[in-house]
Amino acid sequence: MSTTNTQKATPMKRLLPIATAAALMFSVAAQAAAPGITGTGATGTFNLVASPANINQPDGNQVYSWGYGCTVATAAAATFVPSPIANANCSTMQIPGPTLIVTEGTTVVVNLTNNLPTSAGNTSILFPGFNVTSTTGAVGLLTHEAAPGGTVTYTFTASTPGTRAYYSGTQGDLQVEMGLYGAIIVLPKTVPATCTTGLAAANRRVEVAHGESDFRLSQAAYDHPDTCYDREYLFQFSEMDLNIHRAALAQVTAKGACAAGAVGCSLEVPTEPYHPGYYLINGRSMPDDMDPNYDGVYPHQPYNGNPHMHPGELTLLRVIGQGRWEHPFHEHANHVRILARDGNPIISSSTTPLTYGASTGATTVAGQALAGLLMFTTDTFPGQSFDGIFYFTGRGLNWDLYAHNPNSTDPNALLACNADANGYNTGTAAAEAAINYYEWCQDHNKPLEANPLGDVPGGGPMTLPNPNIFANGAWYGGSPYLGPDATVRADSTLPAANGNGGLSSGCIANGVSATSVTCSNLQPSNTQANPPNERGIAFMWHSHNEREITTNNVFPGGMLMMMLVDSREFLIDESQ
């Protein structure tokens, strides 16, 4: 009975830092946004193709798949949003398909050309939630189809905002499994004033002050005053059964360039029993999903899953269940308010409107009360999408997340916290310029630790254990606190011989560099994933069918991402 089996948990866990380090070696900062393409012309016209290609898995497998992509001409002329996103491109095949981004009211025209192998037969696209007309192409069961080598045109009006799925309507059990799915995002035509004034405007000002570009597609998810957001991400969940893809490749190869429509020029790939080994977020398994958008290592998997946010930022999650299984997608660190499903806002039965915006200093706007669920595990269902709002502030922690310390000499440890109507440090120029913007003021200066080693407040309830008896995670910042300044103060201390042993003796406070030899520095060293200039606090967002956070029986993998709440000291750059 060998104990060197590579599928055992422990060796895999030891490989995690190495695997992660390898994946992130060339991409220290990789965030996400919701990238895609806008249509060309005054109407939203998209010229798509369906093509075969191999996609990459972290176990090294190249999996034969099908996906939607752009024609060469379309790719050359495409407008990639949000801008700027580095290396944006649209190849002839990608999984998920290109995210189509249009504005409410636009007439959308999608021309789909079928470049799949002739034995694959027709293909098509369904746009659930829209009233689609099609007069070209072959007549299929659910919609018009593109014959091998042929084209079909779909026309519809993007009548209401929201996030919706699109996917093949032909032989869906095989074609969707093979990767023919994507997302279409409709942005609201008018953005409510609550989302461009008051705190919403202040949040944007603070980002600008720290050098962060605006990577949002809009400022509100719907024309509703309580659907404002500061940051957005799109996550599409799916599974893959390698056996199906292998069988498809074998049959496609065997049939060769058979004449379309001829007897025998078709595929008979069994799609049951269904036994997936790959679980994907935006077409990639962990840790690949955390590499940048449009990373050249995954030419046919352009989108990533690597969410970041600052405390207090409202984050819009656009989530779609592609594939055939439901997944309990669990977001650590807070609940999500479901705004809508399949682009349908969930609104209270009470017709009396609420007045939004007063507490955030915004132009007030009346709107019907929201009624969507608050969920800490947001189920994804096949073909269904939801839009939800998430945020993190640290409210109620009962200790100062920023480790402010009135006994320090570090200016960042001495920042003030002036509570707004909701208890957060906003509303003044000083707050907007400070790295503790949006701090929860009730816990300002409140200590966690009883007798800290470093320059953080003491007298708190906790004694942290000796670092020798615990293991550091790859995303561990090095302390309970948020941000590089707080972490260095918490983890650095001058030795007692210098007369500064014990409390409040951090190197920074004494004007000594944290990297100098006289400074005892307990910061973890092997942290490419959460480097010294970031020191965010990390939370796992993953499928809670824990079996699905594996890649082909190996943990970690699958439907897993790390979400980072970053200090304002760190520039969240979603261009990557």
Place this chain on the structure above:
Amino acid sequence: MFNTRGWLALALLSAFAVPAMAQSFRVQCPSSTITHPDANGTGVNNAEPAYLGPTTFTTSTTGSYQVPSANVNGAIKCQQISGGDGYATMADGHQTFLFSFGPLSGLANIAAGNPNGAFDAGTGAVPPNVFNTVFPGNPVPGDPATTNGALDNGSTYSAGTLGGFTYNGAVGLAIDADCVAANNAAITAGSPTLPCPNTPTSGPYLGLDGHVDPRQIMDVGVMNGNIPAPLITMDEDDEFFLTLTNVGMIMRPDLFEQHTVHFHGYPNASAFYDGVPDASVAINIGGSFTYYYLAPDAGTYFWHCHITPPEHLQMGMVGQLYVRARQNRVPSGTNLYSARVSQDNDLRTACKSTSDILCSHNLPLTNGVVSATGNGVARAATGNYVYNDGDGSTYYDVEYPLQIHGFDPNFHFVGMTFNPEAFADMKDKYFLLNGRSYPDTVNNGPMVTQSSDTQVHYSQPLASVINIPAGQRALLRIADLDVSEYQTLASLGIRMQVVGYNAKLLRDQAGNNTGYFTNSITLGGGESLDVILDTCLVRSNPADPSSACSAPLPAGSVYFLYTPQLDHLSNDAENFGGLMAEVHVN
């Protein structure tokens, strides 16, 4: 644990020694904190004060942070658990290996279980005056089962006599002789401050600084894993200290496995205390890590290990956790609406729809409109509320946590025997309610399993008999921790009222209650909800579920909770078992 003199004085000690880091096993349970001060050691934090309004604050002169000036709410609760392994018995008799958490505090409470839906029953979370007590003598391996005379040796099975073992404190807690010596030296020297906790000057706090005797911990903690893992309960406004002590997994000497505790669903959680090893730290074998949280908003959460989740959750490291609403602590007869309004005066406990998109217990409408006085329902003389509803709509008389889980026997065998784990092939064959399958779910009292070390353990302490006095309401705090599929639980005969979902009151932003009636609920792994079973057909005030019942269901009736996923009504190859339990109207 450190009074205000103590920690200042301990700072002096720290100049000579790394403070409180010398020992790897240790527990932490202060009796006085900034949030719950008790400078004079009166023991005020050992019980919940009535809720008369939100806490008011003033700024501390020493630290420039907010300290309570009046209305200190909540108390302190502490708990110790072991992370290790254990054995449980499935309903077909099969003994199954577990990775599991076991109790190292509240052992007597946990063995007693929760037969009648009592509040705060069967939990290892206890106040400091209980936690900080030294076991008289030495506990023995298998305790409390061994002391109670439990037997499981092939020819004889007995759960023993409950009540023989009465200790609920932190296993292993021991007087720190160095601490006492330091105090005595300080007293001799006439020092005004004592370096070690010494409040009161005699009694249980003398020389207790969290120091533990590792032998007691190992004797009791090794292979004492429970399924579900020990219940965590607390009240809103409490501070909670959970010490996780990693005793190692004796059946897997090849694994140097860490363990963590993830508090699932906590809003605005701290990454450091979130229990995700990749994001934080994880405790090695031979060490203790104390988690600290101010209780989150009221609701039904749960907890579990987050090391290699596909493995550790399947193997059984899953527990229940719930937070009771502060509305329970308002004096009987208080108008619930005005009590709820007063919570909005503290920004931490406030909930206003137009200010916070992630809160749900906003002020309720009365007959569809805003009313300054609410629906007039007052806090009942008995019973509790699931949430701070402000209208009494979540009232219940008895409560039962119900954990849904599934075991793959092949995976558990592999987990014991050094074999490769096929995560993709994972398929549950045992379907568990509170760690047992039918008919074990309806056998009152703890179940005994003898482990491979020949010691008996109460590894499955919780039956799932829902006892409801006729005419009363039972709260089922249901959580699903399955790692591979969704599970459905149905109620035959008594409809389910879902009042909360994912630890949030079902209410829209306008103030309409959006709870609903159903005959079944479906949960995926990582999800929870609150169901009320009402055994009353007619109440004197339909708007007040605590009002008198004129038409109760007949006493002596037995109803069933079961799964309509009929393949889950099995114990592996045995037909008719699995996810089923009974509701007894008494």
